[in-house]
Amino acid sequence: MPLPLAGLTVLEFSQYLAGPYAGLRLADLGAQVIKIERPQGGDACRKLATKDLWVGDDSLLFHTINRNKKSFCADLKQPADLEHVKQLIAKADVLTHNFRPGVMEKIGLDYASVQQLNPALIYGQVSGYTDTGPWAKKPGQDLLAQSLSGVTWLTGSANDGPVPMGLAIADMLCGTHLAQGILAALVRRKRPGPKQGCGALVEASLLESMVDFQFEGFTTFLNNGRQAPERSTLANAHPLLGAPYGVYKTQDDHVAIAMGSLHTLATAIDCPAIDVSDDHAFTQRESLKQQLQHHLLKNTTAHWLARMRAHNIWCSEVLGYTQLLNHPAFKALDITLTTQRSPGQPIHTTRCPLRINGSNLKSIRPAPLLGQDTDAIREAML
């Protein structure tokens, strides 16, 4: 069975995470994704190492984000190289880039220009804060986008300062939105009608993705007298939800408890102090959470889970990486895969989270060496 995007070609001028994460998803869904990289170093992510981990000359991070892609080397300042890239654009289905506003215009590869080369092209553009407004030239970086978006005031407790999320949430959300918009434009292009064969400009930004991510929070804010969300001082897990929603300490570990009846919970764990009407779940959130925390410290996670599950309360253990990866439920996901670029250097990573017709998408093609496919692509496409 061919993958859904088999036969489609994506040219990826994007670097770092947001655009290349979209490219990884399109590649796993079957597209041929060709990174267009400058001869001097290529995608800057090749040299961005987290924890100083490298595989060959490239960071492990680069390998993680760019497996299942090809690499074509081109110096866009050289007319001959630029001409080759234009020929590739004429034959491609999708292009993505995350250059700052003005860069593609200067090279002559902005959307208006490439439409002349290929009116059916889907042109995906990533920015930090869109290309207008006072932040258009701010660095489009994940932590800065988080910090500007308000999201740092949702996590942690009321006594904390702003708490950023400990991973690149803005990049990843922006990448998924970009992929979504590109795919929607491809659907339109293929459908009979006045827009058949027609390309599109698809734009996503870190900040808009972060606003959308908080659509519950912003809608509440906008319709509730602009009261800022309030984290609880203890066990905050969502500032808009009342007790018991949160993660609590137990005698030996932790336990997560989602929304549900306080009366049922009080009965299940024998804690009359929290047996109040659910109408008070929000207004008495602080005291209810404090009493619940006090009570849960008296016994173990296993004890509480058994009692809560007997009453169908939504609850769970709280796992770290080691516990999760050793768990049979993780193994049942079949979500890891191993790529290998050089003999003896396997790279263990995770697959596309989707399943199509019951099959996991597990391409094991490794990340490319800089320019490794230049000649083959020239031969096949130019």
Added chain:
Amino acid sequence: MPLPLAGLTVLEFSQYLAGPYAGLRLADLGAQVIKIERPQGGDACRKLATKDLWVGDDSLLFHTINRNKKSFCADLKQPADLEHVKQLIAKADVLTHNFRPGVMEKIGLDYASVQQLNPALIYGQVSGYTDTGPWAKKPGQDLLAQSLSGVTWLTGSANDGPVPMGLAIADMLCGTHLAQGILAALVRRKRPGPKQGCGALVEASLLESMVDFQFEGFTTFLNNGRQAPERSTLANAHPLLGAPYGVYKTQDDHVAIAMGSLHTLATAIDCPAIDVSDDHAFTQRESLKQQLQHHLLKNTTAHWLARMRAHNIWCSEVLGYTQLLNHPAFKALDITLTTQRSPGQPIHTTRCPLRINGSNLKSIRPAPLLGQDTDAIREAML
């Protein structure tokens, strides 16, 4: 210009957030999204209120997630209603549901059965933890999926326990992946070739989405001797990144500083204590962050931002909702919209984060009343 998905019909059996968030994105991209709801109460999200906020008989949350959709009432246990729903399925392009494993089989609307009605249908299925393995029957709820996924150990500081993200990250990521898979399947269905006109089963789960979200972290863990990620005790913003990456207190507020040269930063803010080689950014992370925090408390956010920006250091202020929404940069996004279901009851919310051909997608169709479109849809489609 028609929207990319104009003319496509999505039947949404999904409730709560993950599936309906996918439906909202498909609706904003132009699809007709019809919620199939039971006569008794419909989507359970209609009665799930955060902060006890309601508009009419439905929670504000329901309005947020379900604007731009229609509602068709059907009791799937009544043969006549089920027959109508089957007729709709025969004419639809996409179906989504998040019932627990076995429910759709019982009704006779599982993928194998509906393929007989409509071989071109794209069938999107959301679960908590896939339909196999020891967690298949666990409640598919956001906080529980976060707690099982390891993600709670990435945010907050080393002295904290597990810190969940303060919003429904698992639901939202799963919804975006579902939309992505559905759109990829629609692309395949429309392309000439052996799979033209062919439907697909697309599955996404909260847990797989959370694993993918941490692909940098899991890949590092799997290739680095299974060392769990370590949060810093102060200013943690990404456990895999070294100093200065984080959010710091200043004399009057906070400041976010992304990755960059410690030497440049030391010069910019006149803090020789952190002027070490970047090779030590990770190994000396604790002491560097402590010295940096100590130093930044001596002056204001505006002062430090001015000095850092003069050296092109990636930094920003840290905003809350009120500051962000009053900022000209937020207004430039043009990202809010207002729907209205009843006269005098406007609902202010946010739009789709994508732009297509330079236009924001700003449908103002409100969320439907339960069953409000049943008759019109019967007339048009049955």
